[in-house]
Amino acid sequence: MSLVIRKSTVEILCAAKWIFRRDCRLLSTLPEKTEIVVDEKERIPGRKTRSYNPILENRHVYPEFLPDPNPNWRNSLREKMERADMLKRRSQIDIPEFYVGSILAVTISDPHAQGKTNRFVGICIERKGCGLRAEFTLRNVVDHQGIEVRYELYDPTIQSIQVLRLEKRLDDKLLYLRDALPEYCTFPLDMDPEILPEGTPVPINPVQVKLKPRPWLERWERQELKGVSNIEEHLKEKDRVRRELRKTPWEKYDLMKNYRKTIPAEEQSEIWNEVYNQLQQMRVSRKKMSRKRTVTTPKTQLA
Amino acid sequence: MATSNMKLLCSVLNKMRIDHITTRSINSPPRFRPPYWYLPKERVMSDEMLTQENKDFLEEVKQDKLNLQNTLESPLIKSETQETLQWTPGTRRTGLIARKIGNYPLWSKDGKKFQTTLLQVVDNHVIKYIPPEEFKPMKTSKVVWKEKRKLGCLLVGSETIDPSTVTKEYCGLFNTVGMLPKRHLCRFMVSPQASLPTGTPLFATHFRVGDYVDVRAKTMDRGFQGVMKRWGFKGMPASHGVTKTHRRPGNIGAGGEKARVWPGTKMPGHMGNRWRTLRGVKILRINTKHNILWMLGVAIPGETGAMCYLFDTVLPLKKLKTPPPFPTHPPADDLPLEYYDDSIHLFEEPTITFEES
Numbered sequence: 296m297s298l299v300i301r302k303s304t305v306e307i308l309c310a311a312k313w314i315f316r317r318d319c320r321l322l323s324t325l326p327e328k329t330e331i332v333v334d335e336k337e338r339i340p341g342r343k344t345r346s347y348n349p350i351l352e353n354r355h356v357y358p359e360f361l362p363d364p365n366p367n368w369r370n371s372l373r374e375k376m377e378r379a380d381m382l383k384r385r386s387q388i389d390i391p392e393f394y395v396g397s398i399l400a401v402t403i404s405d406p407h408a409q410g411k412t413n414r415f416v417g418i419c420i421e422r423k424g425c426g427l428r429a430e431f432t433l434r435n436v437v438d439h440q441g442i443e444v445r446y447e448l449y450d451p452t453i454q455s456i457q458v459l460r461l462e463k464r465l466d467d468k469l470l471y472l473r474d475a476l477p478e479y480c481t482f483p484l485d486m487d488p489e490i491l492p493e494g495t496p497v498p499i500n501p502v503q504v505k506l507k508p509r510p511w512l513e514r515w516e517r518q519e520l521k522g523v524s525n526i527e528e529h530l531k532e533k534d535r536v537r538r539e540l541r542k543t544p545w546e547k548y549d550l551m552k553n554y555r556k557t558i559p560a561e562e563q564s565e566i567w568n569e570v571y572n573q574l575q576q577m578r579v580s581r582k583k584m585s586r587k588r589t590v591t592t593p594k595t596q597l598a
Numbered sequence: 599m600a601t602s603n604m605k606l607l608c609s610v611l612n613k614m615r616i617d618h619i620t621t622r623s624i625n626s627p628p629r630f631r632p633p634y635w636y637l638p639k640e641r642v643m644s645d646e647m648l649t650q651e652n653k654d655f656l657e658e659v660k661q662d663k664l665n666l667q668n669t670l671e672s673p674l675i676k677s678e679t680q681e682t683l684q685w686t687p688g689t690r691r692t693g694l695i696a697r698k699i700g701n702y703p704l705w706s707k708d709g710k711k712f713q714t715t716l717l718q719v720v721d722n723h724v725i726k727y728i729p730p731e732e733f734k735p736m737k738t739s740k741v742v743w744k745e746k747r748k749l750g751c752l753l754v755g756s757e758t759i760d761p762s763t764v765t766k767e768y769c770g771l772f773n774t775v776g777m778l779p780k781r782h783l784c785r786f787m788v789s790p791q792a793s794l795p796t797g798t799p800l801f802a803t804h805f806r807v808g809d810y811v812d813v814r815a816k817t818m819d820r821g822f823q824g825v826m827k828r829w830g831f832k833g834m835p836a837s838h839g840v841t842k843t844h845r846r847p848g849n850i851g852a853g854g855e856k857a858r859v860w861p862g863t864k865m866p867g868h869m870g871n872r873w874r875t876l877r878g879v880k881i882l883r884i885n886t887k888h889n890i891l892w893m894l895g896v897a898i899p900g901e902t903g904a905m906c907y908l909f910d911t912v913l914p915l916k917k918l919k920t921p922p923p924f925p926t927h928p929p930a931d932d933l934p935l936e937y938y939d940d941s942i943h944l945f946e947e948p949t950i951t952f953e954e955s
Contacts, residue, residue, distance in 0.1 A: 368902050372888060373700035373716055380702075383945035404709070404951045411952040427702045451943050452709040452950045 350567045351560065353574075356392045358422070359429035359448060360570055361558050377426040378566070382573050384427075384449045389581050390456055395422050396464030396500060398482055399433060400457040401446055412454065415444050416484050420469040424448075434472055436481040441473065459488045462500045465521040474511045475504040475523075517541050637767040660760065663778055667758070673795040674928040685924040687917070689789040690749065692926065693909040694719050694800055695756035695782050696891065698815070700902050704882060704892060705943045709950050712942075714882055715898045717813075717906065719889040722800035725753040725783065726775055727793045749787040752794065755780025756905075784907055792925045802889040803927040805881055805908070807937040810916035812877045815906035817899040819871035829864040874899045878913045884937040 354361060360381065362374045393399055397419050405413040417433030420443070424430045429448040434441065446453060459482075472480045479502075491498075503524035506515065516526050517538050530538075546552065558566075648656070685691075696717040704712045728751040759781045761769050772779045775796045805811060825831040825847040833845045850863050876897055883892035891908075900906060910918055938944060 368700060370699040370902060372718060372890070373702070376716070376885070376888070376890065377702050380945045386946065387948055404949070406709070406952045411954055447703075447711070449945075450709075450711070451705050451945070451947075454949050454951070 350571060351563055353567050359425050360566060363425050364556055364558055378570055380427060381449060385577060391458045393458050394463045395419050395469060396462055397458055398460040400459055402454040404452045404454055416482055416486055418480050420472055434480050436477045459486050461491055462498045464500050471515050471520060471523055474506050476507060479504040637771055639764050639768045641765045667778055670797055672929045673798055683791050685921040689792055691792045691910055692752050692786045692788050693907055694804055695722055695754060695784050696906055696908055698898060698900055698902055698904050698906060701896050706941045707943045712894055713896045714892040714894060715896055717891045717893055719802045720757050722754055722756050724794045724796055724798040725755045725777060726796060727752050750790050750793055752786045752788045754786060755783050757781040782905055794925050799929060800926055802884050802891050803886055806922060807881055807884055807939045809881050810878045810911040812875050812909045812911045813879055813898050813906050814875045815899040815904055817870045817872050817874050818901050820869040823869040824866045828869045878911050878916045882939045882942055886933045887935055
């Protein structure tokens with residue numbers, strides 16, 4: 296009985312935490328998980344609703360255009376030059392929208408490879424860095440051996456980045472896949488791309504992975520992961536106690552910390568106003584190109 | 599009685615000497631005597647109780663001066679005599695004052711990644727030239743100024759500031775040559791033929807892509823640090839019975855004859871905030887519109903936003919081989935926006951591919 300009560304209280308706490316976190320994270324680049332519509336309905340009518348700015352939504356699609364929020368490293372001119380260079384590179388290669396948890400295929404030119412190109416398929420487990428330093432990590436299991444490759448997004452040796460399956464996962468980083476059973480990050484290298492119908496929101500994959508028994512690379516139990524199902528099986532009483540001791544539940548109320556972690560909305564809208572038009576044009580032209588290609592390919596086959 | 603007393607007093611007074619005054623010993627000259635053109639810059643800000651009209655008037659005067667300076671043409675364009683000057687490997691050109699604005703990567707044509715530091719040359723102007731005959735450098739006891747007779751002193755300022763924020767004396771330094779005061783002032787020793795007239799603007803194109811420069815700047819201030827951070831000592835093990843000596847230096851000397859701390863022993867102390875010169879830094883890319891230089895490497899001292907001074911390098915193998923813009927690059931409107939080193943891949947160029955050999 297007491298167990299049940301505890302469980303239910305924990306759930307309520309979790310829900311409360313979610314609502315709070317969503318409020319704090321309005322401007323973070325972390326992907327949003329809960330649906331917005333429900334939130335709008337639940338809102339108290341007296342409270343002022345935050346104006347929805349569509350241009351700010353770009354921060355999820357192009358997170359690397361926002362600079363590092365550390366004020367010691369900021370310089371408006373440097374950031375401007377960096378963005379201009381990023382746009383120049385993007386005019387040469389199509390860098391698609393993808394998230395942590397999406398499955399990508401990356402082709403790079405490699406002077407040591409046979410045929411001078413190298414293709415790798417894997418799940419994106421981490422995406423970090425801003426500006427030209429943006430990078431992402433792909434993970435796959437090839438011949439029972441886990442492989443991770445870190446690519447730089449604006450590296451000119453990257454020939455193409457193809458999204459095979461566009462989806463998000465429950466966590467911001469999937470580094471725990473290193474300690475999970477290999478079937479969760481095994482993907483065939485000849486995987487076919489799955490095309491989502493236009494206009495659909497990016498689906499969230501609610502799969503919960505199973506971790507291998509300890510030893511682990513990190514203390515996953517302390518990270519409040521939502522994408523792991525069997526973490527309690529491997530814990531001892533000692534670990535549970537220490538997890539409780541290490542918890543920092545006050546941090547979600549630390550407005551200053553949150554402010555320091557994010558770029559203010561005014562600065563963001565300035566940045567997006569600068570780059571949005573070009574990005575949109577590129578997107579439209581790519582779409583046209585891809586449509587043309589689909590039309591022309593059968594003709595060439597016939598010929 | 600009175601006369602004898604008077605005589606006694608006179609004899610005592612006669613014996614008194616006033617020339618026995620202890621003065622500063624000549625053996626210890628002042629450690630630092632600033633050059634004569636150096637004048638205190640910082641000023642205590644006080645409320646001057648100005649009326650709004652007076653404030654407006656001051657603002658107007660300031661704007662007028664600024665506009666006048668902005669419209670000022672470079673003296674290099676007018677004078678044709680500069681064209682006849684020839685650069686020789688022995689001559690020393692002026693340097694530049696730049697600001698470190700961050701770093702980001704560039705890629706070479708063979709796909710290699712280069713980390714670069716961006717330096718912005720902000721609003722550099724020649725303030726004054728002091729020919730070698732008139733130039734009297736700071737007197738020091740140790741260093742003999744070898745080039746006293748050969749090199750002149752060129753004062754270069756960077757970043758125009760509001761004259762009311764600095765002292766009158768500092769402003770006077772600029773007023774005498776008809777310029778507005780600058781935030782940073784630096785002395786460059788130049789050959790007489792490389793001298794420049796007052797008011798000449800200096801640009802990033804003073805250097806060329808592929809040249810090597812020396813960068814002088816103040817390192818990051820790290821405060822009082824232990825030996826592990828300051829000198830890279832190994833420290834001692836974290837466990838295996840070690841107590842209380844995990845980050846300590848350990849032994850600092852032997853006994854016997856050497857039973858003392860030898861001068862120069864590496865010890866804890868203040869780290870950083872020192873002038874350091876990084877020599878032979880290559881320029882990979884130049885933006886002529888914003889006057890930005892992309893320098894190879896991230897070892898340029900100082901944090902983002904720090905000032906640094908750029909010189910032609912003195913390293914014998916990296917010295918200038920072909921004549922650079924001499925005495926400096928004249929202002930021109932028809933320059934390309936960006937110069938790139940030959941090895942650098944342009945971001946607007948297509949993806950790098952390797953040919954099968």
